[in-house]
Amino acid sequence: MCIFQDNLDDWFKEAGDMCDVYSHALCNIAATSASNGSVGLFFQRNPMGVLPFWVHTTWDVDLATDGSSNSATKGDYLIFPPSHWEQDLELGVLNQRAWVLQERLLSTRVMHFTASQVFWECYEHRSSEVFPSQLPRWMHPTWGYDSQRLKGILSDNVAAWTHYDYYTSWVQLRMAYSQCGLSNDSDKLAAISGITKMLSTLAGGNFIAGLWDSYIIEELCWSFLRVHRMYQQKPSPYPTTWRAPTWSWASRNAYVHPSHSRDHRHCAEHRTMATMKSIDVGTSASGQLKHASIILRGKLLFSSFSSENNEDFSMTVQGTTVAMEDTDGYLNFSIYLDDPELHRPYEQDLVCLSMWSCECNSGHPDLPKECRMQALLLSPRNSGHHHYQRVGILGLEYDGYDLFMEYATNDEQDVVIF
Incomplete structure (x- = not known):
């Protein structure tokens, strides 16, 4: 049920098995808004504060300022907060922890308890108390905050997805992951090793120091952006001890942006200018690097x-x-x-x-x-x-x-x- 946090032998043994633990669980219950382990699932809240309500308008308003046709006509409008999923769930305290991203992605079903309402996500649906049947597609989080595209791909028929679909989803996941914080700097690669193992099994290829070897030249061209998740406590950009080589995004605590090569890789004029001759990497069972x-x-x-x-x-x-x-x-x-x-x-x-x-x-x-x-x-x-x-x-x-x-x-x- 848990890892003995003060026992390194137990930690090294169990950390590598996180993929199996969460992927085989029936349901994962998440205290998404809890600031620490003593808070629990439940919060004082007013359910009326998030419920939709109708507004009847009797006026016509031209919303355009550039001469285009963009107007709000009189009638009945349903009013509701459009960003609760992103604000309360994606940016929730729990989901800013690096280990949790892997746990959430590997789980077949997750019930999120937040300060405003309860959310649900599984391989087929995202739901909330406001939208119990299914969250409207246009209310899903923006690309940079949506770490769940890979979840849908992992759950679907493997034959329906191309190798590059897996890679694109990995890049998106890594962007979200790089914005999360760690209590122990050395866990940077270990906390995502379950995902990389699953991708290696499904799509083929290997992950080396956090880079997918099938796309190694493109993977090496990552860059750091100075943007972090809203409300996140920004960590020091430097890990306390060595954990990755300088050519790996895992060498720093910063928001990682993928190579611009992704925008041109299908262009007939795209040329690879460098080749990889060899990689020398030593890895522990937990996914941490030795050299x-x-x-x-x-x-x-x-x-x-x-x-x-x-x-x-x-x-x-x-x-x-x-x-x-x-x-x-x-x-x-x-x-x-x-x-x-x-x-x-x-x-x-x-x-x-x-x-x-x-x-x-x-x-x-x-x-x-x-x-x-x-x-x-x-x-x-x-x-x-x-x-x-x-x-x-x-x-x-x-x-x-x-x-x-x-x-x-x-x-x-x-x-x-x-």
Whole structure:
């Protein structure tokens, strides 16, 4: 029924079995609004505060300000809070805990007790006291907060879903998971190991340091955003001990955004620029890492980056300097540094490793084609020749793309990233 929290041997044994425990339970009862273990399920509340009610209007109002047709006509309107699911459940105190996301996703049925009402979710329905039959589709949480798309895929006929459906759902889940907090920093990968095991079984492939090896080049191009869930107590961006290599999103406590390669992977002009030669990873039974490194091969650009503030960067290569935006306002490059507490002014010599490129019009036939590329930003390590650590991600367009193609190494080279 529980894990002995003060017994590491029991924890290591049981943590790896969470997938079986929750996926085989008949129903999971969640104290979703409880601030701690002493609160329980029930709250003082007024049920009338969430019930829908009818309003009769006798006026016509033009809601448009741009000349378009958008008006509210007189009549009877049903009024109700549209965001209770997202506010009370997705952003509930319990669902901001990293371990709970996996438990919720693996459970076939969950009954959520919140401060406003009781919610229900299973493989087929989402319901509430306001909408007991089924939550209307348009009231489901927005894409960035909805971690349950994968739940529906896991419950359906496997043959009905493509391999990329699984991957897209994994990316969405990871975005939600990266916004959750942990009591123990070292649990970052262990708390989601049940999900990765299930995905590996259903879709094939392996998860290595939190990255799906079937999409490894795209997976390596994640970036950190400085946005966290509303009301969440923001953790320190740095774990107390090492738990993942710098090329893994699990190395920091921050909101992870997927690679922009997802927007272009089906384009005929999409090109993979780097290859993975090998990965060396040691993992414990609980899913925690012992060590990890990766060897990538691709073209390198040796460059210097500088910035006086948090917005405007410049990139200099062999005496040629390119600003982040040119005089016409075109974005030459975008830079996302992994260090969330980096102080300005900033100046650093870094190595850019090209990961993928694309020349297309983003699906808009009336627009001209644009050349774009994403590259890893690497900083040299003292541990050996061609040893690096990741420090950020670089997006290149226009003059930035041309600069890379002109000054990058002619031959591909191997780099070892820790």
